[in-house]
Amino acid sequence: MAVPPGVDAVRKAVHQFGIVGGEDYDSKDERLQQLLDRLPADSGPAIVFAKAASQAQAVAVVDRSRRKALAAAARSRAGRVKAVEAAVSTNTAGDAPLSEKLDPEMSSWTHDWACGRCTLINGWLAEECTACGARRGAFPKVTVAVADEKANIRSLSWTPGSCQILINYDVARSAAEYVRRLGALEPQEANNPRFPRVVYTFLEEGQLRGRAAQEIVALLKTTRGYVEPSKKAEIDSALGLIDYTEEDEDEEWEDEDYEDWDDEDWEACDCAHCCGSIVGSTSYHPLLPVPGLEHKAMSVIEVVRLPLKALEDFDKAVPFIAPRVIGHSCTLICLHCLNVHTPWDGWEQFFAPSQLTGTMRVVLVLADGVSWHDYPDSALLGAGGSSWVDILDMDSMDRSDMLLERLVDHEAALLNGQSERIVLMGNSATMNEFCRPARK
Template sequence: MCQGVELSEEFLEQWTCGRCTMINGGLADGCYACETRRGAFPRVTVVTVDPQSASRAAPWNAASCQLVINYDLPRSVSDYIRRLSALHPLEAKAPAPPERVAYTFVEESELKSRALREVAALLRSTRQYVDAAKAAEFDSALQLVEDNGAGEEEEGWDDGDADEDSEACDCAHCRGSILGSMSYHPLLPVPGIQVSANSGVEVVRLPLRALEDFDKAVPFIAPRLRGHVCTLICLHCLNVHTPWDGWEQYFAPPECTGTVRVVLVLADGVSWHEYPDSALVGAGGSAWIDILDMDSMDRSDMLLERLVDHEAALLNGQSERIVLMGMSQGGGQSMLRFLRSNLRLGGWVGSVCHVPTAPHTPRNRDPLIVGGRPTVNRNQPVRLLAGESDCVFPPGLVLRDAARLRNVGGFTNVEVELRPGLAHEGPLEAPQPPKPDSSAATGARARSPARGAPTATGASTVSAAPVLSRGASKSFREAEAEAALQRSKAINRAEKRVPELLFVQRFLPSMVDFGPTSGTEAC
């Protein structure tokens, strides 16, 4: 059976109308230009394929669908390609047209079938002729087939062995059963910038469960330094509480001279929410869709709302000095709070994640179209770092969601950076350049910054001979050059290990007004 979304000529003229802009802040029930209902779905056509019709014309109007779902696995590569012919060949002329997608269901009994092997071989051979973004989608599909098609269970694995203890996190924060903890990290030295005595990054680690009885945890996370300039509330990725341990100083931009408060929330069981499609997640995820469980997301969101209110009170009600940040699963969860917030926030920054909206959520739970949704943050900056080689949340999925955030949600300040060489787990290993001939090297060579290092940090390019005022002593010049070199090396290491923190550094000054206020330091 081949299920497709049919796009008639009449529908194309309506749905892809170039004038389709929602007025009233994106809250109108329908488009006033073409009267299409906001978030409406096109008509779905279900086609049953005759097994004996392989040599005859396809039983659909060619070039009529935007989406094809193969409920039954195609019998061969030729059958698979024949079904693809139903996809509409023309790009829709909408501000954010949906991509053409082919999605195939595979039964467990078919994982080792000849038909599936042929389709997988087709994807592998085609992969070398597409760009990196599309190759990531192919890799995701191939990983699902290859990982599940192995057919042999790992030795010693028994479903009965799984218990609550196996899901427990063994990081130092969980082993200590903390209600809340704090640590202080000095700012990275920047040549030419003088910091105050109270400058630094104040890091709070707070288990999500502590927010259920928040009054007990408040004394443990009270600010130790007065007058912090802003607060970053950061949500980690799935299964790791400690992705930023040892890199805390990189949360602050280099021009900051005050105190940045960073709250690292630790999810229960190292997961912010459940996954209804847990089998897909275990195999690396699907390139087409990420199914979200809104009940468990709502629970986490309710607790995070308490934290945002608390941090806004610490800033004397200046909630616009709060920025939400998250990576992977934590990115989607933190954006849900940003979308639902009744407080005006500084902005949202995410890495290798996507927007929690339809089709990942049920239609009646989509935060972009739910009735009475808050709009206070629709003009606030949203910045998302996506990996061109991300196989879990491929670029196509991320860009579609960002387009929906703009066109359906009415958000006006959304930017997605698609970074080459970035996978879901981090930057891919770059090929090592050949070593230069030592006989040709005469004198010191300046070290180039890592590719993609943010220029806004002011530290991605280092000169081997910085320009100094006349009369500067040799020792001073050497100290300045050494400090610059050490900072460059530190930034290069961070770019390889925690690119999301340098991404935060780049945009934080544009999200938060660091101007001096009563009792605060200036950045």
């Protein structure tokens, strides 16, 4: 069966889209900055396609990101050099090897780094990969190219097969132009086996129903019929964000009760902690009866509800969440809020295992605005996330890490330092927050 034109080029890359502009989404410049700040230094060259009128804006963002990345790399390199110099100055003859003189955290395997091009694990002090020479912490090569639909192969402002990542700062005017830009992607990935070829396209909401967007939708749908199931799922994720050819009838509300609702009403949580100024609360629930098992007289589940923001001034919250039952056997810290803060109400007894005979403490941590951290690209998150760039905001994640570490330390102290009796529960991205506290 003959493959339609353009399909072969489309199915060799990952296609993702980000909604930009307007009141609800970040601007093109902000989104481009977010992407470039998160590109691994060894991810391979990238090309940003922009119209002639917006080329200067894109170039300014790329230059700003480059300076920021190089400054951060210089600070990191200076820190490593300083650590080595300090170790050398105290390493006298007959003493332990230099590697043992270094700060244990700095010399551990957790500070070794994996090359994104060849996957080799390199030592902590290495500035470049010993196998392929990829520089550590450097800014990837990013070129801003003028996207002119009328340009022919002899007048291109970019070199075919020259990049690993393609960013459409300005959307292509047609499906044919979209395919033509795909020619910038490298024909093979021999030097970078773990990093996919990616096409990321910025789209404004007003462009989603336009001719160009719908031609790209049609192209992706056609390609879907010529790929394996995993690639179909990937394409479906992209289509879920930009395909408006079929309206969802479920979104056409006919009930007058919904006419006055807006987006803020849907996102707001109506629990007492969000609507009021409660810094923490505690409730008690009897254990479920179990045939053949006799519970102790004071066997209960002690449930603490604690807003994440209350941990910023934790001393004020501590009296409100202090244990009322002495000698609880373990603590369960529950993270996932299911987009609301009240899904557990009325079901608290089910947190305890059937064999429990003592008191169990359950701490329900209530995220700010039902989210543990910020998402620079919320539209991409809704389309299934990204396999090639970190869409999470590290500053807000570090803030949550710091606050949650306080809680873990507090609960460990209540258990007389027996931190092995603390269980962390959650799913989705919430558990990412606890990777460092859990290892502590």
